[in-house]
Amino acid sequence: MEIGYANPYTVAAAQPTERAIFIRNTYLHLAFAILAFVGVEYYLVHAPWAVALAGKMIGVSWLLVLGAFMAVSWVANRWALSGGSRGKQYAGLGLFVVAEALIFLPLILMATSPGVGAADALPKAAIVTGFLFAALTAVAFITRKDFSFLRTGLAIGGMVALGIIVVGILFGFNLGTWFAGAMVLFASGSILYTTSQIIHQYRPDQHVAASLGLFAGVALLFWYVLQIFMSRD
Secondary structure, eight states, X not given: OOOOTTOOOOGGGSOHHHHHHHHHHHHHHHHHHHHHHHHXXXXXXXXXXXXXXXXXXXXXXXXXXXXXXXXXXXXXXHHHHOSSOHHHHHHHHHHHHHHHHHHHXXXXXXXXXXXXXXXXXXXXXXXXXXXXXXXXXHHHHHHOOOOTTHHHHHHHHHHHHHHHHHHHXXXXXXXXXXXXXXXXXXXXXXXXXXHHHHHHTSOTTOHHHHHHHHHHHHHHHHHHHHHHHHHTO
């Protein structure tokens, strides 16, 4: 049964069957989002204009690319969280997947270029990301703890991290493995927080928005895990 947007209660207050449907739909949509990301990324990497596009993205200043990505992400999240049509929510999720695939393009090209990164960095990063995501999901569901207290720390940490990234771009220095490791911890906290929200705070009709939140955390985690493996070359 489809739940209308007038429903005020959270999934924690829903009936067990309704809660199970919401969780199943959330993770199914996450799986489809990841598959769509892989498909779009595969297309982009093998497109004849991929290298030129990646070069323009870097050459135009990564700050502009990052700013555009953040703007598109905001729009996508608003659409996914909207109380409007289901089509608008799916459009938000799809837009975010495409935006992630585009911003990943230069990194993936470097990871798959001989002599640039470790040859096995990409599959190893994917495996480690999957393992960490599974472990964090298990912690949230087994403990059933409400991790809402992480929200303030994640908000402050996100602003600090963004500031460090901007300074790094402006002054042209490599943030290094230590920063990547810190961002892995940040992304892990984000996944834990979002999973907790899925258990306790989302409405039963918000599985699209929930899957987008999880996908954002997984993508961020994968980005920095991949950078760590590439730095080991």
